[in-house]
Each structure stands twice: as C-alpha cells, then as structure tokens.
Amino acid sequence: MNCKIGVISGDGIGPEIVAEARKVLDCIAEKYGHELKYEEIQMGGCSIDAVGVPLTDEAISKAKASDAVLMGSIGGNTATSPWYRLEPHLRPEAGLLKLRKSLNLFANLRPAYLYEELKEACPLREDIIGDGFDMMILRELTGGLYFGERKTEEIDGVLTAVDTLTYNEQEVRRIAKRGFEIAMKRRKKVTSVDKANVLDSSRLWRKVVEEVAKEYPGVSYEHMLVDNCAMQLVKDPKQFDVILTENMFGDILSDEASMVTGSIGMLSSASLNDTKFGLYEPSGGSAPDIAGKGIANPIATILSAAMMLRYSFDLDREADAIEAAVRQVLKDKYRTIDIMPQEENKKSSVTLVGTKEMGDLIVERIKNYEK
Numbered sequence: 543m544n545c546k547i548g549v550i551s552g553d554g555i556g557p558e559i560v561a562e563a564r565k566v567l568d569c570i571a572e573k574y575g576h577e578l579k580y581e582e583i584q585m586g587g588c589s590i591d592a593v594g595v596p597l598t599d600e601a602i603s604k605a606k607a608s609d610a611v612l613m614g615s616i617g618g619n620t621a622t623s624p625w626y627r628l629e630p631h632l633r634p635e636a637g638l639l640k641l642r643k644s645l646n647l648f649a650n651l652r653p654a655y656l657y658e659e660l661k662e663a664c665p666l667r668e669d670i671i672g673d674g675f676d677m678m679i680l681r682e683l684t685g686g687l688y689f690g691e692r693k694t695e696e697i698d699g700v701l702t703a704v705d706t707l708t709y710n711e712q713e714v715r716r717i718a719k720r721g722f723e724i725a726m727k728r729r730k731k732v733t734s735v736d737k738a739n740v741l742d743s744s745r746l747w748r749k750v751v752e753e754v755a756k757e758y759p760g761v762s763y764e765h766m767l768v769d770n771c772a773m774q775l776v777k778d779p780k781q782f783d784v785i786l787t788e789n790m791f792g793d794i795l796s797d798e799a800s801m802v803t804g805s806i807g808m809l810s811s812a813s814l815n816d817t818k819f820g821l822y823e824p825s826g827g828s829a830p831d832i833a834g835k836g837i838a839n840p841i842a843t844i845l846s847a848a849m850m851l852r853y854s855f856d857l858d859r860e861a862d863a864i865e866a867a868v869r870q871v872l873k874d875k876y877r878t879i880d881i882m883p884q885e886e887n888k889k890s891s892v893t894l895v896g897t898k899e900m901g902d903l904i905v906e907r908i909k910n911y912e913k
C-alpha cells in the first residue's frame with residue numbers, strides 16, 4: 543500500500559516522540575511491504591517563530607492532501623513562553639483548533655486502557671483497579687465552547703468576558719451515532735456525559751442521544767452528569783465502556799482517565815471526520831519542562847500511529863504488530879520515567895529507558911513479531 547502521511551512534529555517533546563513513531567512506521571513498512579511517504583507540516587509555536595502564525599493556509603492544504611496526519615504536540619509553557627503574549631488567535635493552540643475545524647474532525651477517540659504490566663504505576667488502590675479497565679472516550683471536537691463566539695469587553699468600566707457553548711442537533715446526532723457504532727464493536731455500553739441539570743446545550747444533547755439510542759437496541763446506555771463522571775472515573779473506572787461527551791467535558795475527562803491508566807504518556811488518540819482521513823496524536827501535551835531531555839514517553843505517539851494504520855489505512859495486522867510490541871516491551875520490564883512503579887522497592891525490578899531506547903526496543907519486537 544502507498545500512503546502519504548502528513549507529519550506535524552510541533553513543539554516541546556513533539557519532535558522527539560514523532561521521530562520514534564516514524565521509526566516504528568518505517569519498520570512496519572519494511573516488514574509488510576508498504577510505501578510510506580512523509581510530508582512535514584508546520585504548526586504551533588514553531589510555525590509562529592518561522593512565519594508569525596500558528597497555521598498557514600499552505601499547511602492546511604498539505605494536511606488535506608495527505609491520507610492521514612501524524613502529530614506530536616504543540617504549545618509551550620503558558621506562563622513563560624512569548625507565544626502566550628500574542629493575541630489568542632495567534633497562539634499555538636489556535637493552529638490546532640483551526641486544523642480540527644478545517645478538516646471537520648468532529649470525532650475524537652481517546653482509548654484509556656490499563657495494561658496489566660502498568661498496574662504498579664496506577665495511582666488507584668488495588669481493590670479499585672481489580673482486573674483493570676478499558677474504556678473509550680469519544681469527545682466531540684468541533685463544537686461547543688471551543689468554537690462558540692467569544693469576546694472580552696468593558697461594560698460600565700468592568701472587564702467582562704463571554705464564551706458561548708453552542709450545539710445543534712445535527713452535531714450531537716453525528717457524534718452520538720459514532721459513539722453507538724463504536725460501542726457495538728466493544729462491550730456495548732454507552733455512558734453519555736452532560737450537565738443537563740444546568741445547561742440547555744446538555745438537555746438537547748440528552749434528547750438527541752435518546753433518539754439515536756433507539757436505533758441501537760443492542761447497546762445499553764445511560765446518562766451521567768459530568769461532575770459525577772469525574773468522581774466515578776476514580777471511584778470505579780471499570781464501569782465504563784464508551785464515554786460519549788461534548789468538547790470541553792471530553793478534554794477534562796480524558797486527562798483524568800489518562801492518569802487513571804498510570805500516565806498520559808501512554809494514551810493515543812484519533813480525530814476523525816466522515817472519510818478515512820484522520821489526525822493522530824498522543825493525548826498529552828508538549829511537556830515543555832522535559833523537552834529536549836530525551837526522557838519523554840513515545841508510546842502514546844507510537845500507539846497513535848497504530849490507530850492511523852487501523853482507521854485510515856485498514857492495516858489491522860500491522861496495527862496489531864505495533865500494539866503487541868508495546869505490550870511486549872512492558873512485559874520485558876522497560877519503563878520510561880513516567881511509568882515507573884510508584885513504590886520505591888519496586889523500582890529496581892524494572893529498567894529505566896529514554897525516548898530513543900524505548901522506540902528501538904519496540905522496533906526490535908516488531909521485527910520479531912510473527913504474523
């Protein structure tokens with residue numbers, strides 16, 4: 543298969559973790575006889591430094607011309623980086639939001655899975671962890687507070703800021719359908735998360751989800767208020783299969799779910815539209831505090847590359863090979879700093895490795911993977 547992959551290395555740890563994912567993809571291409579072509583696309587702080595804006599029209603065209611885009615991370619330290627003294631629409635994150643919107647990437651899939659081998663890095667009590675958990679957070683990505691009208695103005699001498707949270711029924715319906723479709727291939731349970739006791743947008747969300755649910759009688763569903771969901775995620779994460787929610791709630795809950803799995807450095811994500819195209823990126827941020835140190839965990843990006851093979855290219859066998867190699871590396875007790883066991887006395891039982899070594903170890907295991 544010939545695939546054209548746009549690559550956004552971005553800022554902070556982005557270039558380091560993307561380099562490892564490319565190493566893994568190259569190994570897959572060689573082993574299974576595919577031709578992968580990469581095209582670098584500039585976005586985020588590095589684009590601001592180079593051309594003054596976080597995303598150019600040319601960059602959007604390049605992304606559109608690709609079969610899929612693999613991304614690292616963008617942005618810097620919001621307290622200290624000069625990027626955050628720019629007007630909001632010129633900051634690094636504005637580039638990412640523009641790209642999501644331009645490509646209509648409304649469905650953001652964030653799997654949160656606890657590897658057996660990483661139970662020791664999980665901050666929850668053993669009795670809560672039980673046999674582990676495996677959920678998919680499906681976050682609406684092109685609506686809500688992120689894209690509503692906003693302004694800051696002085697009213698009667700008082701600075702006042704407004705952000706608006708808008709959803710129409712079509713936007714809710716298409717993401718809800720996606721949620722039920724995903725659930726059909728999993729444990730057939732949808733938890734739709736909203737704040738219907740306060741927000742009109744959530745009451746509409748609930749109504750539409752109920753309509754969509756009728757089309758999927760084989761899937762059980764429930765509504766859950768977002769504050770309760772935040773609590774349930776640490777109280778009993780096993781109860782969740784697919785969590786379906788709007789943009790802002792999904793942003794917050796997916797970070798929480800990732801920590802429950804041990805580290806945000808393990809979580810991949812896919813942002814999809816109605817075609818085979820997708821933007822694949824780790825769920826975590828640019829981690830400017832550890833950028834350039836060679837210690838960032840590349841696994842989330844490598845697993846995002848696996849999602850790309852699965853969802854955009856239908857290369858399931860190849861995606862399986864990557865996922866199996868990641869599992870094997872963990873079984874072989876290699877750990878980046880973020881997934882070290884919490885207890886001192888267990889640290890000596892594993893081997894601490896850096897970003898590049900982790901990438902190499904995964905590549906080795908893909909080469910030896912038989913299928």
Ligand code: IPM
Pocket residue numbers: 617635638793825
């Ligand atoms: C994410 C990030 C982004 C978001 C930021 C970088 C704009 O936190 O992908 O979760 O809020 O969507």
Ligand code: MG
Pocket residue numbers: 793794797
């Ligand atoms: Mg986030």
